[in-house]
Amino acid sequence: MPDEPPVYKPGVNWGDALGITDRPTGGSYGTPVAEGAGFKYDEATLHELVKEWRALANEYADDLDQARAIAVAQPPGREYASGGNAEITQKSGAALEDALRHRIAYCKNMASKYLTALGKYATAEEHAKSVVNQLPEGIA
Numbered sequence: 001m002p003d004e005p006p007v008y009k010p011g012v013n014w015g016d017a018l019g020i021t022d023r024p025t026g027g028s029y030g031t032p033v034a035e036g037a038g039f040k041y042d043e044a045t046l047h048e049l050v051k052e053w054r055a056l057a058n059e060y061a062d063d064l065d066q067a068r069a070i071a072v073a074q075p076p077g078r079e080y081a082s083g084g085n086a087e088i089t090q091k092s093g094a095a096l097e098d099a100l101r102h103r104i105a106y107c108k109n110m111a112s113k114y115l116t117a118l119g120k121y122a123t124a125e126e127h128a129k130s131v132v133n134q135l136p137e138g139i140a
Helices: 043-071 080-134
Strands: none
Touching: 043 080
């Protein structure tokens, strides 16, 4: 009997069940923080993250422009089947537009969070510089 495809079983580790040995790792940015959840980012990484989240938002916006064509699709003919097909296609396009709008908002929100972090980073850097500049000569 040929190999049967795997059957879904709750609780099975599919990576092990399917013989997948390469485990995906987390993001490639930042340094893991030993004292808890999260990452530490340097200024250059924060700038790069803002750039990438904005670029992803722009890609979704381009997709949104193209999804509009699906949402306004017209039936190819005047018979019942064409009209029903177009109606389903339009609903699919509307759902796609909605999903893309949510993704754009999410990406812009993430970029905004990294911009906020950059502001905090710059403030911390300025504070550290002022503290160092106030130290008596020979200590800094």
